[in-house]
Amino acid sequence: MIDLKNKDYVVVVQCHIVKERCSGYNCERAFNERTGGFAAYPKDKAYRMLNLTCGGCCGRATHRKLSNLIRRINKAEGITKDRIVVQLSSCITKDNFHAPPCPHLDYLKRLIAKLDLDVREDTYIDKKSEMRRKAGLYNTNTGENKQ
Numbered sequence: 001m002i003d004l005k006n007k008d009y010v011v012v013v014q015c016h017i018v019k020e021r022c023s024g025y026n027c028e029r030a031f032n033e034r035t036g037g038f039a040a041y042p043k044d045k046a047y048r049m050l051n052l053t054c055g056g057c058c059g060r061a062t063h064r065k066l067s068n069l070i071r072r073i074n075k076a077e078g079i080t081k082d083r084i085v086v087q088l089s090s091c092i093t094k095d096n097f098h099a100p101p102c103p104h105l106d107y108l109k110r111l112i113a114k115l116d117l118d119v120r121e122d123t124y125i126d127k128k129s130e131m132r133r134k135a136g137l138y139n140t141n142t143g144e145n146k147q
């Protein structure tokens with residue numbers, strides 16, 4: 001269990017392909033309102049937040065980007081990696097109308113684990129999509145989305 005009260009810095013990693021057309025607004029709003037994947041974060045604590053993308057398939061750049069952050073933030077501000085938490089965006093972790101979860105999700109988590117960073121899943125959770133997921137309407141086995 002990750003103790004979010006002891007974290008100060010949240011890194012939201014988003015899908016590079018999706019971010020070609022998405023501003024990331026819904027992720028930012030979910031964080032600001034502490035909803036969806038951010039519901040467990042205490043509302044009364046101020047966190048720093050950084051968004052970055054995985055760099056494109058297969059997501060390997062995530063390791064380079066996070067490792068750069070770890071080095072720089074420690075050198076500049078003395079912030080250690082135990083105070084950082086990585087949050088994988090819902091477009092990486094969740095099945096939705098557009099696509100199944102990232103095919104490299106486990107690989108991404110392994111890259112982050114190699115850096116000894118805590119990682120969590122989900123950011124913005126759309127109510128309608130969540131309802132459809134629960135009802136099994138996104139059929140990733142056949143590739144059919146039953147609308």
Ligand code: SF4
Pocket residue numbers: 014015018019022023024025026027089090091092123124
């Ligand atoms: S979860 Fe939604 S808002 Fe966040 S980056 Fe993905 S598509 Fe954009």
Ligand code: SF4
Pocket residue numbers: 014015016017018054055056057058059092102103104105
């Ligand atoms: S590795 Fe996953 S998260 Fe990154 S661009 Fe490819 S599909 Fe998106």
